[in-house]
Amino acid sequence: MSAPAFEAWSSPPGEDELRLIPIGGLGEFGMNSLVVHRRNQLFVVDCGQLFPGEEQPGIDRIIPDFAYLEPFGAQVEAVLLTHGHEDHIGALPYFLRQWPCRVYGTAFTLALVAGKLREQGLKPESFLVEVGDYDRVPLGEGFEAEWIPVTHSIPQACSIALHTPWGTVLHSGDFKLDPHPVDGRKTGLRRLRDLGRKGIRVLLSDSTNPGSPGHSSPEQRCVEPLRGAFSATRGKLFLATFSSHIHRIQILLDLAYEEGRKVCLLGRSMERNVRLALDLGLLHLPDDLFIEGGEVSLFPPGKVLVLCTGSQGEPQSALARLIRGEVKGVKLLPGDRILLSSRSIPGNEVAISRMLDAAARLGAETSLAGLGDVHVSGHGCREDLRDYLKAAKPQYFVPVHGTYRHLQAHARIAEEEGWGGDRILMLDEGQCLQLFADDRVAIPGAVPVGKCFVDEGVEHMVDARVVRDRLILQEDGIIFATFLVDRENGGLAGDPTILSRGFVVPSDDGAYAELLATAARRAFEEAPREIQADREALRETLRLALRRVLRKTTQTRPLVVPVILEV
Ligand SMILES: [Zn+2]
Ligand SMILES: [Zn+2]
Known part of the structure; x- marks a missing residue:
């Protein structure tokens, strides 16, 4: 296209x-x-x-x-x-x-x-x-x-x-x-x-x-399945959904009220968006429904709903922190249930599955069996x-x-x-x-x-080449080839040194470094005079020569960084 x-x-x-x-x-x-x-x-x-x-x-x-x-x-x-x-x-x-x-x-x-x-x-x-x-x-x-x-x-x-x-x-x-x-x-x-x-x-x-x-299912279609989850849970119910999904949150707050559960909000965006929606009159709820994290243990587990962020398994989300035992005053115990009322965004499945696995190890119920659709698109x-x-x-x-x-x-x-x-x-x-x-x-x-x-923390945009280099580093590692060049005559002042990180050497370490060093030396010596004199062009020539050898001998494409030092 x-x-x-x-x-x-x-x-x-x-x-x-x-x-x-x-x-x-x-x-x-x-x-x-x-x-x-x-x-x-x-x-x-x-x-x-x-x-x-x-x-x-x-x-x-x-x-x-x-x-x-x-x-x-x-x-x-x-x-x-x-x-x-x-x-x-x-x-x-x-x-x-x-x-x-x-x-x-x-x-x-x-x-x-x-x-x-x-x-x-x-x-x-x-x-x-x-x-x-x-x-x-x-x-x-x-x-x-x-x-x-x-x-x-x-x-x-x-x-x-x-x-x-x-x-x-x-x-x-x-x-x-x-x-x-x-x-x-x-x-x-x-x-x-x-x-x-x-x-x-x-x-x-x-x-x-x-x-x-x-037709797409109406939002109200998930009320009954969610009600089912409330009544099937003896302990605390931990429910994660998108914090901007105010309609879903309204349904959950209504159910909590009907089922006599107090609601604790966990997660920065959850607290902020619920506050925004209340201020704009987009959420309607009875007084004294909410409790603080520190008050959760004061209520019987069956009387608490914890509404939180983390439906995508994000490691810094409230739910993930809670499962790791990092949230003060709120503990996940046997008999509690974790429920994700959301779809998993493609790419997040592994993180979600890992998080639910950790919750199950603590004795929490994580299965959706028998509940029906607790999320609609x-x-x-x-x-x-x-x-x-x-x-x-x-x-x-x-x-x-x-x-x-x-x-x-x-x-x-x-x-x-x-x-x-x-x-x-x-x-x-x-x-x-x-x-x-x-x-x-x-x-x-x-x-x-x-x-x-x-990349937050970097003032400007990150160049696409940087992202590509990071990928290469992650896949095949990096190789530094250091050349000592005689300032007087422009020739090599010693054998090139080869140093690698994250790169898997095909045979014996020393022998393979030797092979690369020899190829690097040959590439340097065979380069025409005008290339040898132009640092930028020389680096590129050396890089290509080393990459050729690497590809032939290992089928990999590590990042190759020629370093030229004058002595
Ligand atoms: Zn949208
Ligand atoms: Zn969209």
């Missing part, structure tokens, strides 16, 4: 042209961001991060590369947020440092963003502008953004409709169609149909679950996606938020509903979709996009 380059990317759009460019979020889950570019004005819908995997050792988060914005920097007008999940807001602090601008979103979304900005030393009040459901915000000549409520696994999620001189561009955001949402805030289907009747030019829509048949299944598409009836349909196969499966649903191939636009990250005033559309190619690596 690699697209040709869009040659004219650094010149601004023509008067009659609107560009839509997904900077991230296509072909993978995470880093969702869409650039909307008209002459003299740029908007960014969502600004998310990607969680690093094992291929990015030592990296804390991955954010999109917004190189496309550089030629137009001062024209970045605003960021428009659909909701507050990390894959939609996680890159914002880094983005705003480079392109300070207004950020629009609903109250809960902005409350989460504000916390992130403060952590990074930015002042939220200089950026954030709150919007309500169905608000329309003017953004310059003929441009308006409208926030339309949708149901999702976080409060106050929205689709965003951009009303433009090129027609309406609708971004679904993340959604499912839950007819009985916990907070009573329903998807604005009537408004979507309304807009559909008036004409939507382009719909970009969430492709997380097109492979799952039927926040994303729409096939019929939800179909209903949304039929409500919006866009002229053009662009599947987003998913791997290529997810996008493809979503496109098939559109085909089934009668959208012809020319009305379904399969974009990839960076591919530019041009809308023209006269109804034409074009995809001229891709603009530069990529990933930036953030």
Whole structure:
């Protein structure tokens, strides 16, 4: 799916042209961001991060590369947020440092963003502008953004409709169609149909679950299975879920109240998000439900619910610390139960399994047997996606938020509903979709996009080469080859010394170092005079020569570092 380059990317759009460019979020889950570019004005819908995997050792988060914005920097007008999940807001602090601008979103979304900005030393009040459901915000000549409520696994999620001189561009955001949402805030289907009747030019829509048949389960569907877990637990119930999933938390608090359990909150983000939701009136609960960690032992175990972070097995989470016995006043004992009311994000399975194993060793119940679904997805299944598409009836349909196969499966649903191939636009990250005033559309190619690596504690972005080197170190180790060069005549002043770490020597240590030293000496002596005189070129020549020998003799590719010292 690699697209040709869009040659004219650094010149601004023509008067009659609107560009839509997904900077991230296509072909993978995470880093969702869409650039909307008209002459003299740029908007960014969502600004998310990607969680690093094992291929990015030592990296804390991955954010999109917004190189496309550089030629137009001062024209970045605003960021428009659909909701507050990390894959939609996680890159914002880094983005705003480079392109300070207004950020629009609903109250809960902005409350989460504000916390992130403060952590990074930015002042939220200089950026954030709150919007309500169905608000329309003017953004310059003929441009308006409208926030339309949708149901999702976080409060106050929205689709965003951009009303433009090129027609309406609708971004679904993340959604499912839950007819009985916990907070009573329903998807604005009537408004979507309304807009559909008036004409939507382009719909970009969430492709997380097109492979799952039927409608997505309503959030309330997990009430009974969770109730079952409450009554099947003699001891304390330790329940981990995503701390931004306020609807799930409401269900759990209601159940705790009904079942006569006091609630102890554990984990920084859990305490903070519950506080935020209470302040915004998004959580409703009776007084004196909460107890502190230190009070847990004062109540019979069967009368306590501990609501905590750690559903992904994160080693520093409240649940993991608790199992390691590091939480003062709260102990895991036989008869207690650990329950994860969440899905495991791919890549976290091993950490989760290890954590549950440690809990089972302490005598805690960890099995889900007989409980039913204690978690439901926040994303729409096939019929939800179909209903949304039929409500919006866009002229053009662009599947987003998913791997290529997810996008493809979503496109098939559109085909089934009668959208012809020319009305379904399969974009990839960076591919530019041009809308023209006269109804034409074009995809001229891709603009530069990529990933930036953030290692907290390092002031600047980590270069991709550093990440690659870390991977090589982890796989094959490192070899230093030190050359002593005579300053007078430029020749070698002794045999090169070879030192390795993390590298597995194929035979006898000494003999193999000898072999490498000989190859290094030969490479040095055979290098032409002008290369010998140019340190940079010499290092590269020596590196390549050693790598050749290593590959031939060991099939490995350790990091090779030639060190040249003058004597
Ligand atoms: Zn998302
Ligand atoms: Zn989401």
